[in-house]
Amino acid sequence: MRVVSLHRDVLVVTSALLQVNCVVVRGAIEPDAEAELGGVAGAGAGAETFVIDSPVLPDELDALPALLEQAHFPAPSGLLATHGDWDHLLGRLAFPGVALGCAESTAERLRASPGEAQRELRAFDKDLLIRRPRPLALGSVQALPVPGRCSVGDRELELHAAPGHTADGMAIVIGWAGVLVAGDYLSTVEPPTLNDGGDLDAYLATLKRLHPLVASAEHVVPGHGPVLDSGRALEVLEEHAAALTQAT
Numbered sequence: 001m002r003v004v005s006l007h008r009d010v011l012v013v014t015s016a017l018l019q020v021n022c023v024v025v026r027g028a029i030e031p032d033a034e035a036e037l038g039g040v041a042g043a044g045a046g047a048e049t050f051v052i053d054s055p056v057l058p059d060e061l062d063a064l065p066a067l068l069e070q071a072h073f074p075a076p077s078g079l080l081a082t083h084g085d086w087d088h089l090l091g092r093l094a095f096p097g098v099a100l101g102c103a104e105s106t107a108e109r110l111r112a113s114p115g116e117a118q119r120e121l122r123a124f125d126k127d128l129l130i131r132r133p134r135p136l137a138l139g140s141v142q143a144l145p146v147p148g149r150c151s152v153g154d155r156e157l158e159l160h161a162a163p164g165h166t167a168d169g170m171a172i173v174i175g176w177a178g179v180l181v182a183g184d185y186l187s188t189v190e191p192p193t194l195n196d197g198g199d200l201d202a203y204l205a206t207l208k209r210l211h212p213l214v215a216s217a218e219h220v221v222p223g224h225g226p227v228l229d230s231g232r233a234l235e236v237l238e239e240h241a242a243a244l245t246q247a248t
């Protein structure tokens with residue numbers, strides 16, 4: 001597992017398996033609001049943390065709480081998933097009591113195929129002889145309106161629809177940090193893929209929607225593989241759009 005800090009409020013944790021990226025984001029709470037909440041005004045320690053997607057290996061998930069603590073990020077009050085593929089849904093194995101939020105489209109997918117993520121996780125673990133201390137329970141999933149906004153501390157995340165790779169999903173802009181969390185798009189280690197429920201036209205429309213977000217971001221975090229700067233991510237976007245258009 002590799003951990004990189006993109007900004008004082010943003011960490012990227014990359015799993016040793018599948019190079020899945022998990023993004024940890026901290027939103028500050030302004031001193032006044034903090035005092036109202038019972039914190040120490042002006043201490044600046046008040047903040048809220050969300051964890052977006054997840055690493056894959058049990059040891060990596062177990063290490064997440066200590067990692068956040070070391071980085072002086074408060075324990076997460078929310079988990080987010082960019083989409084409903086099992087490899088992005090494992091946050092609750094690290095933080096069992098924390099609610100999972102996702103796009104309405106993802107909540108709908110999880111409702112329509114209960115147990116799918118658990119089945120795929122079990123099959124994956126079986127192949128690789130991975131043992132987990134407890135089964136995955138997604139709990140009550142919170143559906144977020146997309147496009148929309150979601151507060152973390154006194155900051156806001158922007159949520160943008162990102163279907164195509166699958167039928168569901170969202171990309172997340174961490175505006176104050178210049179970070180775009182793209183979901184399973186713009187990867188340099190995985191060609192553009194249509195999974196179950198994926199759709200070519202929706203994929204191309206998502207790339208188009210992501211274009212201005214990529215252009216104005218400083219760092220683009222794909223679902224899998226290296227974090228890209230804006231210029232490189234734009235190249236990848238064009239390459240993927242061209243490859244998919246040719247395929248039709």
Ligand SMILES: [Zn+2]
Nearest residue numbers: 085087184223
């Ligand atoms: Zn994935």
